[in-house]
Amino acid sequence: MHTKILLDEDQMPKAWYNILADLPTPLDPPLHPGTGKPLVPEDLSHIFPMELILQEMSPKRMIDIPSEVQDILRLWRPSPLYRAHRLEKHLKTPAHIYYKYEGVSPPGSHKPNTAVPQAYYNMKAGIERIATETGAGQWGSALAFATQLFGLECTVYMVRSSYSQKPYRKSMMQVWGAECIPSPSTRTKAGSSVLQKDPETPGSLGIAISEAVEDAATHSNTNYSLGSVLNHVCLHQTITGLESKEQLAMVDEYPDVVIGCLGGGSNFAGISFPFAGDKLKGTHRETDIIAVEPASCPKLTKGLYTYDYGDVAGLTPLLKMFTLGHDFVPPSIHAGGLRYHGASPIDSKLIHDGVMRAVSYHQSEVFDAAQTFARTEGIIIAPETSHAARAAIDEALRCKKSGEAKTILFNCSGHGHFDMSAYDAYYAHQLVDYEYPEKLIRESLARLPKIPGT
Amino acid sequence: MELPLLLSSTLTMCVIGLLVNPIAGLGGAVGLKGTDGQVGEARARGALPRASGRAMEALALLSGLPVCFISCSGAMGEEALRNAGVSRYEVAYRASSGLTSADDTVAACRIFLERNVDLVLFCGGDGTARDVYSVLGDATPMLGIPAGVKMYSAVFAVTPTAAARIVMSGCREGGHFLIRDAEVVDVDEEAYREGELKTHLFGIAKSPYVRGLIQSTKQVFESHDEERAKTDIAHFIREVMDGTPDILYILGPGSTTAAIAGELDLKKTLLGFDAVKGGALVASDLHEQAFLALLKEGTQARLVISIIGAQGALLGRGTQQVSPNVIRIIGIENIIVVATPQKLTETPVVFVDTGDPDLDTSFGTHISVISGYRIARRIKIGTGEIPSPNTG
Numbered sequence: 082m083h084t085k086i087l088l089d090e091d092q093m094p095k096a097w098y099n100i101l102a103d104l105p106t107p108l109d110p111p112l113h114p115g116t117g118k119p120l121v122p123e124d125l126s127h128i129f130p131m132e133l134i135l136q137e138m139s140p141k142r143m144i145d146i147p148s149e150v151q152d153i154l155r156l157w158r159p160s161p162l163y164r165a166h167r168l169e170k171h172l173k174t175p176a177h178i179y180y181k182y183e184g185v186s187p188p189g190s191h192k193p194n195t196a197v198p199q200a201y202y203n204m205k206a207g208i209e210r211i212a213t214e215t216g217a218g219q220w221g222s223a224l225a226f227a228t229q230l231f232g233l234e235c236t237v238y239m240v241r242s243s244y245s246q247k248p249y250r251k252s253m254m255q256v257w258g259a260e261c262i263p264s265p266s267t268r269t270k271a272g273s274s275v276l277q278k279d280p281e282t283p284g285s286l287g288i289a290i291s292e293a294v295e296d297a298a299t300h301s302n303t304n305y306s307l308g309s310v311l312n313h314v315c316l317h318q319t320i321t322g323l324e325s326k327e328q329l330a331m332v333d334e335y336p337d338v339v340i341g342c343l344g345g346g347s348n349f350a351g352i353s354f355p356f357a358g359d360k361l362k363g364t365h366r367e368t369d370i371i372a373v374e375p376a377s378c379p380k381l382t383k384g385l386y387t388y389d390y391g392d393v394a395g396l397t398p399l400l401k402m403f404t405l406g407h408d409f410v411p412p413s414i415h416a417g418g419l420r421y422h423g424a425s426p427i428d429s430k431l432i433h434d435g436v437m438r439a440v441s442y443h444q445s446e447v448f449d450a451a452q453t454f455a456r457t458e459g460i461i462i463a464p465e466t467s468h469a470a471r472a473a474i475d476e477a478l479r480c481k482k483s484g485e486a487k488t489i490l491f492n493c494s495g496h497g498h499f500d501m502s503a504y505d506a507y508y509a510h511q512l513v514d515y516e517y518p519e520k521l522i523r524e525s526l527a528r529l530p531k532i533p534g535t
Numbered sequence: 536m537e538l539p540l541l542l543s544s545t546l547t548m549c550v551i552g553l554l555v556n557p558i559a560g561l562g563g564a565v566g567l568k569g570t571d572g573q574v575g576e577a578r579a580r581g582a583l584p585r586a587s588g589r590a591m592e593a594l595a596l597l598s599g600l601p602v603c604f605i606s607c608s609g610a611m612g613e614e615a616l617r618n619a620g621v622s623r624y625e626v627a628y629r630a631s632s633g634l635t636s637a638d639d640t641v642a643a644c645r646i647f648l649e650r651n652v653d654l655v656l657f658c659g660g661d662g663t664a665r666d667v668y669s670v671l672g673d674a675t676p677m678l679g680i681p682a683g684v685k686m687y688s689a690v691f692a693v694t695p696t697a698a699a700r701i702v703m704s705g706c707r708e709g710g711h712f713l714i715r716d717a718e719v720v721d722v723d724e725e726a727y728r729e730g731e732l733k734t735h736l737f738g739i740a741k742s743p744y745v746r747g748l749i750q751s752t753k754q755v756f757e758s759h760d761e762e763r764a765k766t767d768i769a770h771f772i773r774e775v776m777d778g779t780p781d782i783l784y785i786l787g788p789g790s791t792t793a794a795i796a797g798e799l800d801l802k803k804t805l806l807g808f809d810a811v812k813g814g815a816l817v818a819s820d821l822h823e824q825a826f827l828a829l830l831k832e833g834t835q836a837r838l839v840i841s842i843i844g845a846q847g848a849l850l851g852r853g854t855q856q857v858s859p860n861v862i863r864i865i866g867i868e869n870i871i872v873v874a875t876p877q878k879l880t881e882t883p884v885v886f887v888d889t890g891d892p893d894l895d896t897s898f899g900t901h902i903s904v905i906s907g908y909r910i911a912r913r914i915k916i917g918t919g920e921i922p923s924p925n926t927g
């Protein structure tokens with residue numbers, strides 16, 4: 082019985098899977114924030130390279146991974162798939178638990194799977210600098226790593242509360258040559274206006290996105306890059322699901338349950354799309370695909386499925402997605418990467434259409450699971466990842482009750498080595514279980530003006 | 536020895552009014568629940584004063600700081616200062632007799648106020664807190680060294696050592712204390728001796744505190760500053776009220792609910808229940824009968840309340856106007872609890888004590904408390920009887 086299921090380097094997938102090709106009904110198009118009309122590729126060309134814009138809208142099922150990108154991905158890919166024998170034994174469950182470990186990448190998460198191709202396509206398009214935002218610092222450090230490999234400059238707007246809370250993520254960006262600025266900042270109009278209204282704001286991902294987009298839009302040598310949400314980001318992440326499918330096949334398994342945590346939706350998309358594709362095509366109709374979100378920021382379980390902006394200032398296109406409202410500033414939970422008001426439009430549609438589903442958990446429940454995982458499997462996982470571990474453990478416990486030997490796969494999206502202060506807070510009984518007062522918020526929004534396009 | 540003195544004298548000197556209630560805690564030691572009107576009895580039962588000793592414990596830790604104390608003669612302060620080895624103090628009030636009373640506390644506090652002290656540090660119990668507050672109001676911050684029988688007010692540090700730590704942190708900043716609101720509650724001593732805790736909110740003082748005991752695990756609050764947190768909560772609740780103009784909102788006592796009224800530009804009674812509908816004040820300082828009249832047939836109402844006192848009381852203590860009957864008519868699902876994160880870190884568990892145990896249990900095990908703009912926290916509801924007050 083294997084513990085690690087490994088692929089050789091030459092077995093690494095050579096193409097990404099584009100689920101847009103298999104959707105039974107097309108995605109609602111992104112809308113121009115000014116006109117409310119569906120976007121055309123040119124609308125995005127001042128902040129994205131054309132190759133990524135085409136991927137965003139491509140009807141092609143498989144999209145080739147450029148060989149320069151493959152060369153870099155091979156620094157850590159294919160990543161291992163683990164069978165969680167010790168966790169299963171501890172839970173006394175008949176279920177088979179597998180986890181795809183993305184913490185082996187140099188920045189320590191799944192994020193470089195898209196940072197590398199994004200940096201590559203920008204370099205090819207003659208771009209000299211990339212601006213981006215980061216919440217907890219995972220994405221910022223991943224893009225710093227990737228841009229540096231292709232000789233690009235990188236400016237990272239980091240949510241202010243994390244900037245002071247996670248100093249080592251900042252240090253990593255410095256090692257990889259990126260500039261990291263606490264957001265909101267006075268570098269941009271969007272940041273200045275937030276600061277003027279509220280000098281003490283802890284910042285949010287939505288504000289940081291506004292800053293990075295503005296930076297890119299106002300500098301011709303600079304493009305913008307987003308670490309999640311968008312179709313092309315989800316596309317790049319499918320390498321994790323494609324590898325997992327191969328690895329599971331090596332041990333004659335196919336998952337009954339596929340789980341990922343969801344911030345913007347990219348690691349969840351990555352692990353699940355190849356299996357969701359099978360479900361759509363009818364080859365495996367019964368797969369239960371679960372996105373896990375924090376109870377404090379529950380867009381999937383309590384949000385609306387509607388058009389909304391991706392950022393606070395309303396600079397991004399309007400996307401049809403599950404959202405808590407673009408002006409919602411989620412509470413400062415330790416899983417900073419899950420503090421986002423919206424979700425990937427593809428994930429949202431598939432959840433809305435019942436192909437996949439969502440659950441939410443409180444912080445303290447999530448850290449209980451992280452502790453169990455660390456004490457059985459050894460890996461200290463990121464707070465974001467712990468949400469997926471919680472759901473996987475609960476599924477396995479349900480199997481224990483029902484006696485079913487289900488095969489559970491979850492995306493172990495990153496390690497938590499720079500999140501130890503969150504673990505400290507857990508042991509000091511200082512974790513706060515935030516909630517989203519859904520009914521009151523809906524009432525409070527009753528009189529607000531509507532955004533165009535809804 | 537010269538150098539530290541020289542150094543400290545270049546710092547801004549922090550001026551603290553110090554007051555010890557010599558008879559605080561006398562009753563407790565001999566099984567009397569409180570000392571009001573019981574000094575003779577307590578002494579007869581052989582009670583020994585302990586307040587001076589408790590004060591000394593705190594003061595001993597402060598002897599090297601750039602602090603100047605303004606205090607009272609004998610057992611009301613001087614004795615503790617001298618025994619603690621503090622040399623920089625001035626006696627500004629002298630009690631006329633050996634047996635001091637509330638009048639002496641009040642007179643001393645008046646002098647502290649005149650002398651513009653940065654902080655009044657007092658040693659006593661809830662009764663002393665009430666007397667100090669009656670003079671200071673929210674003009675000057677106050678901090679209690681616990682020495683009384685009952686300490687349900689939120690102005691008390693947990694121990695004398697904790698009180699010293701809080702003083703130190705502010706003095707290092709030249710008298711700039713981090714200030715928060717703290718309820719001063721009044722306990723009905725008669726009832727308390729009968730084993731029943733009846734409190735009412737006497738006032739809301741300003742009190743210094745120390746932020747985040749374990750700095751390395753900084754938990755980011757919805758916002759760090761309590762005033763700001765109140766504004767955030769008020770802003771959110773105002774939006775909810777704007778969106779539901781047909782619902783009658785009853786705002787309970789406290790400064791957080793007062794902030795909500797402030798958002799609406801309404802004047803609220805700080806310690807009472809006021810009713811608001813469609814942005815206008817409908818009634819103020821409601822009592823049970825007035826409640827019942829307002830809630831006649833079919834009026835949809837919501838009760839907005841905050842957590843009272845250091846022990847985390849939600850309903851019952853300090854809110855007797857809201858009888859079980861009133862709560863049933865309004866409906867538990869229509870109670871909106873608000874509290875700042877600062878308050879919630881001190882009261883991880885809240886208590887519901889409406890006087891009707893069935894009603895109490897129907898609140899369940901957890902309650903959602905609005906703690907910021909569009910933010911709530913899940914807080915545990917305790918099941919204890921009378922929760923124990925801060926005792927050293």
Ligand SMILES: Cc1ncc(COP(=O)(O)O)c(C=O)c1O
Nearest residue numbers: 219309344345346347348418495
């Ligand atoms: C380790 C880890 N997992 C998950 C996420 C959530 O992002 P996404 O939903 O795009 O996968 C993040 C985001 O920062 C992360 O750092």
